[in-house]
Amino acid sequence: MSGLKTKELSKIGYTDDRARSLVINIMARHFKHHDNAAIIQLLTDIKARPADFLQDEVLGKIAAVFADQPEVRHFQSFDLLEAGGQLKVYGGKDIEHAARRQMEVAMSLPVTVQGALMPDAHMGYGLPVGGVLATEQAVIPYAVGVDIGCRMALTLFDEGESFLKRYSYQLQMAIREYTHFGMEGGLEFRQEHAVLDRPEFRDTPLLKSLHGKAVRQLGSSGSGNHFVEFGLLTLEADNSLSLPSKQYLALLSHSGSRGLGAAIAQHYTKIATDTCKLPRAAQQLAWLDMNSEAGQEYWLSMNLAGDYARACHQQIHRHLAKATGLKSLATIENHHNFAWEETLTDTRKVIIHRKGATPAHAGELGIIPGSMTTPAYLVRGKGAEQSLYSAAHGAGRAMSRSKAREKMTVSALNKIVAGAGVTLIGGSVEENPLAYKDIDRVMDAQRELVQVEGRFMPAIVRMHKE
Incomplete structure (x- = not known):
């Protein structure tokens, strides 16, 4: 390394x-036995394709220097319109x-073509959580959200209440052993799923660099409300599953695409904000033209992240x-942080973003959860166009996470959970039931959007322990 000069x-x-100092330190420590020609070639590759090296524990620091530098891109500035498309609000009082x-x-x-606000809506980044937005030939990364393809999955089993009572301990042990929560890490045993062999992981430098993380995190869940x-x-007697009307033991999960989706969201939001200049109030709603290379890349990456999120749920349910x-x-399963290409009744093709909203086309099944001690509902969509064929994705927050921490203690949370007959593994005061809106009030506000087909009551709940 001593022969490598700053001029080179x-x-x-x-x-x-900054870059030169970083290189000299890292090369002296980790590459002292390599010749200069090999090092020059490696450094040239890192500068040319930083995304390929971002996940490397050593070289990632060098790659980050260039990944942080925005590429030279043409951009357009846009003004906001005084009157936008048609907006329908459900449960507006709350x-x-x-x-x-x-x-x-x-x-x-x-x-924008049309919009709807669901009764569980609350403030988010860009589009509010509970916001549904139809656009023309444009996809907005922050109208999809950071946790791309965050979704629900519900499995019904051929057992009932007696099994739950008799084998409660075994169910608790299984849920401890076969789930993992948190921003980092994954399950302690090897995961295999066809999604890991998808060719899209080789289609862009970003997806290529994220494959290793996707392998490690498959079958695990995030933090927060997952x-x-x-x-x-x-x-209910009239249900789309053609099953008898009775009580079933069921498994319900809520999580998304883990680090894969977050990295995709971050990468393409930066491209969108670099190329689509908007007034300050709307900056987070910068979009990618669907006909652009970046728009097509994001669409491909978003769909892969959605399929990866689905695979995570499949692993959880299969293992348990x-x-x-x-x-x-x-x-039964459904996404609720995603964008779809759909056709409105007037034959216009649009991109419908559902950020914290459940697809509810006519006859479509979905799950709308409450909190750790309140019901989740199995619903059938009614296909209301004013809601852009959507419904709420949950109870929705009544308090911010910081306010929930101020208002609730661990002992008070334990008392609430015990009073509801729920066993909580992990969890945090941020996710306490009082931090959420009344799920039954939310359901009442969307009677014209969905028909209830089943009511799920949690008994053993695992969440991330903050």
């Missing part, structure tokens, strides 16, 4: 002191002003069914 580093593009204002800004985008829980589902010897009768 400058020649290959390492022109600032929706905070900040979320309404965010939705109004989204409606003033020149690419959960895996056993409980009892009571089916096998560990407990339970026989599955049916599984």
